[in-house]
Amino acid sequence: MIHIENLWKCFGDKEVLRGLNLHIPRGETSIVIGRSGCGKSVLLKLVTGLMKPDGGEIRIDGEEISNLKDLNRIRRKIGMLFQSAALFDSMTVEENVGFMLSQHSSLSKREIEGIVAEKLHLVDLDGVQRLKPAELSGGMRKRVGLARAIAYNPEVILYDEPTTGLDPITGSEINRLIQDLHAKLKVTSVVVTHDMDSAFSVGTRMAMIHAGQVIASGSLAEIQKIDNPILQQFISE
Amino acid sequence: MTPKGNVEKQSLSTQPYCRSTLVRFADYVGGWIFKKLFEIGNAVTFICSTLSLIFRRPFQFNLLVRQLLLVGVNSLPVVLISGIFTGMVLATQGYHQLKDLSAEGSVGRFVSVSVVKELGPMVTAFILAGRIGASITAELGTMKVTEQIDALDVMATSPVKYLVVPRFLACAIMLPLLTTFSIVFGIVGGYFTAVYILPVKMNGRFFLEQARADIYINSVVVSLIKSSTFGMAIASVGCYKGFAISSAGGAEGVGKATTGSAVTSLISILILDFVLNHVLDTIW
Numbered sequence: 001m002i003h004i005e006n007l008w009k010c011f012g013d014k015e016v017l018r019g020l021n022l023h024i025p026r027g028e029t030s031i032v033i034g035r036s037g038c039g040k041s042v043l044l045k046l047v048t049g050l051m052k053p054d055g056g057e058i059r060i061d062g063e064e065i066s067n068l069k070d071l072n073r074i075r076r077k078i079g080m081l082f083q084s085a086a087l088f089d090s091m092t093v094e095e096n097v098g099f100m101l102s103q104h105s106s107l108s109k110r111e112i113e114g115i116v117a118e119k120l121h122l123v124d125l126d127g128v129q130r131l132k133p134a135e136l137s138g139g140m141r142k143r144v145g146l147a148r149a150i151a152y153n154p155e156v157i158l159y160d161e162p163t164t165g166l167d168p169i170t171g172s173e174i175n176r177l178i179q180d181l182h183a184k185l186k187v188t189s190v191v192v193t194h195d196m197d198s199a200f201s202v203g204t205r206m207a208m209i210h211a212g213q214v215i216a217s218g219s220l221a222e223i224q225k226i227d228n229p230i231l232q233q234f235i236s237e
Numbered sequence: 238m239t240p241k242g243n244v245e246k247q248s249l250s251t252q253p254y255c256r257s258t259l260v261r262f263a264d265y266v267g268g269w270i271f272k273k274l275f276e277i278g279n280a281v282t283f284i285c286s287t288l289s290l291i292f293r294r295p296f297q298f299n300l301l302v303r304q305l306l307l308v309g310v311n312s313l314p315v316v317l318i319s320g321i322f323t324g325m326v327l328a329t330q331g332y333h334q335l336k337d338l339s340a341e342g343s344v345g346r347f348v349s350v351s352v353v354k355e356l357g358p359m360v361t362a363f364i365l366a367g368r369i370g371a372s373i374t375a376e377l378g379t380m381k382v383t384e385q386i387d388a389l390d391v392m393a394t395s396p397v398k399y400l401v402v403p404r405f406l407a408c409a410i411m412l413p414l415l416t417t418f419s420i421v422f423g424i425v426g427g428y429f430t431a432v433y434i435l436p437v438k439m440n441g442r443f444f445l446e447q448a449r450a451d452i453y454i455n456s457v458v459v460s461l462i463k464s465s466t467f468g469m470a471i472a473s474v475g476c477y478k479g480f481a482i483s484s485a486g487g488a489e490g491v492g493k494a495t496t497g498s499a500v501t502s503l504i505s506i507l508i509l510d511f512v513l514n515h516v517l518d519t520i521w
Contacts, residue, residue: 050390080388082384082387086384086387087385103392103393103394
């Protein structure tokens with residue numbers, strides 16, 4: 001589904017990604033782990049076209065996206081849950097969740113309301129349509145962000161640190177939601193995290209970034225067997 | 238040690254110091270110029286991108302109407318108050334200046350020409366730069382820092398089309414309208430002062446005749462063109478400064494950008510006023 005080859009990204013003199021290679025298979029939930037500042041979130045921004053790579057290729061469904069003119073066509077296949085949820089302050093929950101539908105479909109207001117209610121139900125948040133993001137708790141904001149990410153029925157969902165900043169119980173609920181959505185929607189998911197509980201509970205595959213490169217990747221069982229001290233230290237901590 | 242030896246030693250020790258200071262100074266100045274040119278290039282690209290997206294579908298009139306209300310209707314009270322007091326101050330000052338020349342009868346003319354040609358557009362633009370320009374920067378800057386602008390991009394919606402175009406059009410449309418109100422109320426303020434407050438009360442009809450004497454349609458058109466251009470400048474600066482905040486800038490970045498936006502808008506208005514006065518005077 002997503003092929004990344006020899007990806008380079010620098011900020012000034014700092015080389016964040018140094019020839020990174022990664023394959024995200026269709027229908028799997030791939031976890032990307034690594035220390036803070038290793039370039040996990042940068043990787044998501046490169047995949048969504050928010051940043052341009054300095055070198056290398058990113059192919060989504062066989063299409064190279066780095067120099068693609070109509071990037072929005074690819075973006076319509078992607079849903080993203082941001083670390084801070086990134087809900088639009090000025091809009092209600094309903095307007096947030098239905099944003100892509102109102103922008104890119106010819107559905108009527110009533111049809112959009114129906115889809116929004118359905119997606120909010122999927123994330124266990126019924127009846128909050130009229131609330132503003134400021135009236136929601138951290139966990140609720142993430143759920144609304146998740147409902148917004150799946151509103152347009154994406155083929156790929158990207159999760160940027162989905163449990164960061166949440167208490168353990170709310171974090172577990174978000175993990176359960178990610179598992180439920182994967183089971184119900186059969187989408188390809190990429191979860192960037194350094195929360196190992198979250199990683200092992202939602203993932204089917206895992207890759208670790210260190211020093212700008214993927215130093216280990218494979219299924220969860222394979223990862224645990226790889227004899228790499230950095231990886232083993234990271235997953236055992 | 239001989240005196241000659243002393244001199245040689247001194248020149249050897251100070252020469253590298255002088256050179257490195259010069260190099261550092263040139264490096265600093267060059268870096269500053271390069272940075273400013275880069276910023277200007279980015280701003281020009283941003284404005285061109287905004288202009289090109291104005292005529293591209295989809296046209297979201299609901300967003301434009303919302304901005305028209307925010308920029309226009311909500312600014313009306315402050316513009317009216319400032320317009321009235323501008324006219325009152327002009328009448329008072331004009332009366333005292335003209336009295337020395339025994340021309341106090343021309344207060345109406347003095348007020349209307351000043352308000353229509355210069356102070357109406359300028360005062361309105363200054364107020365909008367502080368009220369709307371800074372608010373645009375703060376709003377868009379906060380959206381940038383909280384990844385809301387990234388979210389728009391990821392949801393296949395152009396942030397420039399969605400956020401900048403309605404604000405740009407609203408400022409370009411509403412500034413001339415607000416300026417018209419400011420001019421009318423400036424003349425009303427001048428009338429009120431001249432007829433009821435000044436030591437020598439002026440006849441109301443005479444004031445209005447004087448006020449109309451030097452005002453031609455060209456002056457009004459020039460004034461409205463100027464104010465529309467000021468509106469475009471305020472929106473462009475406000476939006477650009479908001480978008481230019483780094484995601485890691487945080488609240489401090491938003492605060493700095495907001496201040497920078499107000500200052501840049503005010504300077505841009507003054508420069509544009511000078512340029513437009515020359516250009517439009519040449520045309521008409």
